[in-house]
Amino acid sequence: MPICGYMTSVCGVLLSLWGIIQLLLMGVLFYIESPAFIDDLPIGEHYDTEEDYLLDVHRGFRANAFNCLIGACLYIVTLVFSTWQFYVNQKTTFQV
Structure with missing residues (x-):
């Protein structure tokens, strides 16, 4: 059962591949x-000690890495x- 068209599915495949790689x-x-x-981290502007900063x-880097991997997994779902x-659209296109 096709939900989206042939060209839309091709576009979705290409965008998903690029999103996964990126x-x-x-x-x-x-x-x-x-x-x-470093500019993309959710950190404050002032810290009392260097250890706190x-x-x-480190927490910001780990959190952003985890979020990127979650986004890549969502792109894998979109790719599938x-x-x-x-393939559904390709099958229905060639049926006579």
Whole structure:
């Protein structure tokens, strides 16, 4: 049973593949605590000690890495759905 059209399913497959690649890469970079992503951390502006700041930075990196991996998993679900729709639409297109 087709839910979306042929071209929509192709677009969904391509966008899902790109989203998986991007979010997995970002998740790995957050996990290894790449300094390029320091501005994307949910941290405060003032800390009493350096240890508190570093603890909050480490927690922020881990939380963002986890969130990126969750997003990649959601893109995998979208990829499976779009691929299924692609094959359903391909079957109905060639039936005479």
